[in-house]
Amino acid sequence: MHIVTPETVEQVAWEGYLAPLWTPDQQSWALGPMPKDAGSLPRVTLGEPVWWPAEAAMETETGKKWAPPGGGRKYLLLRLACTLHPPAEGRFRYTEAVLATYLRPAQGAGQVVAHDLYPQRLTADNQTTFTVGLGPDLKFVKLVDLSLLKVGAEIEYRRAFPVIQGFGLGESRAYWRFAHHATHPLLGCQSVYAVLDTPGDAGGVRLSIELVATLETRVGPVRLGLPREARAHTSRTIGDGR
Numbered sequence: 531m532h533i534v535t536p537e538t539v540e541q542v543a544w545e546g547y548l549a550p551l552w553t554p555d556q557q558s559w560a561l562g563p564m565p566k567d568a569g570s571l572p573r574v575t576l577g578e579p580v581w582w583p584a585e586a587a588m589e590t591e592t593g594k595k596w597a598p599p600g601g602g603r604k605y606l607l608l609r610l611a612c613t614l615h616p617p618a619e620g621r622f623r624y625t626e627a628v629l630a631t632y633l634r635p636a637q638g639a640g641q642v643v644a645h646d647l648y649p650q651r652l653t654a655d656n657q658t659t660f661t662v663g664l665g666p667d668l669k670f671v672k673l674v675d676l677s678l679l680k681v682g683a684e685i686e687y688r689r690a691f692p693v694i695q696g697f698g699l700g701e702s703r704a705y706w707r708f709a710h711h712a713t714h715p716l717l718g719c720q721s722v723y724a725v726l727d728t729p730g731d732a733g734g735v736r737l738s739i740e741l742v743a744t745l746e747t748r749v750g751p752v753r754l755g756l757p758r759e760a761r762a763h764t765s766r767t768i769g770d771g772r
Contacts, residue, residue: 531587533685535721539611541578544763547571548754572745577611581768587683602730605668606769612741613719624716627743630705634736636767640729644704646670647696648723652689659688668725690718734770
């Protein structure tokens, strides 16, 4: 399977304005007077989660079959995407953003975990466009010579944010931290990938998406997150055959 990572969010799960995450010592509106509308808040777009069964992702053009690891577990390839739009106030800038997903089985008492993540670590010195392969062990590997990949997905990946780190291997909460770099603004659309390891009888994966960003303002940094009304649009069940 050949997967081309889109440069923009193709299907929108939710789009709107982030809201301040207040702390007990915050008594004022750091972006200025409390706005009558949300126009002065930073706007973000969350993409609809895209997923593939491991069997489909690992199928090659020659039709070579892939044998999943033993133990009766099932695996999914998941793509998440988000866009940070420029703040309305030109002097403000993002210093950090965290895109997270919480994973649990659609049914039963088992555990869904992140088998692998991509990216796990990209720095500002890395090239922006490259190809990633998914090997027989369902681990991501950056490819220099595509002929070295005998089976599995080939993912054309375009990195937009300059510094990215992935966290949560083997855990039910996976997240990616995007950091500002002096030579690259923290803006635009970014996609990330995860291989999910699920119980065989899970009936799919229930996931929820969270986005938290830090905005440098005239009075210092302000942490912002999704407003309450966004939560109804950021939870999904995937991999259930629907």
